[in-house]
Amino acid sequence: MPDIPHVEAMTAQEVAAILQVTRNTVYDLAKAGTLTSFNVGRKLRFTLDDVQAFIEVSRDSRKRQTTGADGAEETSGSAGPARARARRNDGQDGETITSNAFVIGGRDMILDSLADSLSAAGVEVLRSYQSSYEELTSLYRGAVHAAAIDLWDSSTDRYNLPYVKRLAPGTPVVVLHLATRAQGFLLKRNDPLGLRTWADLVHEPVVLANREKGSGPRVLLDEHLRMLEADPYAIRGYEREITSDLAQGTLIARGDADVGVATERVFHLIEGLDYRPLQREQLALVLAKTPATGRIIGTVRDVLRSEVFQRELAKSPGYDLTHIGAKLYET
DSSP: OOSSOOOOOBOHHHHHHHHTSOHHHHHHHHHHTSSOOEEETTEEEBOHHHHHHHHHHHHHHOOOOEEOTTSOEEOTTOOSSOOOOOOOOOOTTOOOOOSSOEEEEOOOHHHHHHHHHHHHTTOOEEEEOOOHHHHHHHHHHTSOSEEEEOOEETTTTEESHHHHHHHSTTOOEEEEEEEEEEEEEEEETTOTTOOOSTTHHHHSOOBBOOBOTTSHHHHHHHHHHHHTTOOGGGSBTTTSOBOOHHHHHHHHHTTSOSEEEEETHHHHHSSSEEEEEEEEEEEEEEEEOOTTTHHHHHHHHHHHHOHHHHHHHTTSTTOBOTTTTOEEEEO
């Protein structure tokens, strides 16, 4: 059974929605050959796989911030205010941290804001963009210092701490609360299938826009399907992994899929969608306690609790920031 029906060519406007850039920027990327494209007559078109490949390459190529001879921050290939730069750290070879930078892992937008605030406070920061599960195992291996996770454990009906204890055993850590938000169904406008429960994914002829293994939405889906004793591979689209929530939402909005598990944020960013919340999740930040991170952990808490930081995050819909920075667990 195919994992998802053929995804037709995407327009520049649809790609712009995924990348959160203008349509002209998409044309410029295609002209430069940075973003793979093809022509249908005189129209420029893109595939989802090429867009996702561009996102991954872009994450790989972002450079770490450096400090100039006069002590001023410099960033490679950027103008304007200095910002924390990024390096995607796959950790597949057991790589450990070899620089003095503080490495923050995870894909949530809160982490980019945190990295920029820490950089402004004088902390050299690198960013890693992997799933919650991968970042937590990377922290255990010593490849990142901090990992944001949103992993639900069905046996305890708790978020995150069961995974910290299983995947980072014996590791001294501090776990801080970041946000509470909804996880639920991202749906086509007016949802013709009337999807309301997890069981509907099994009993209705749905096409799923599925997230990648190890991500919070994927773990949540798999846990519920296991509880239903359902065969996930019987769901069309289950085997194809979408690594971006914006790509996931775009597929659903244009009719290439019926449903995906996601946070409310995407509903507010892409036209043509409906949203049905199913449960509240907790996003947490796990920080490794090492001689090198002792002072930085305190700075992280100060940033998270600051009014300026929270005021900036409040502009993003769907995030409940009550108790942000609160200590959930320490060992």
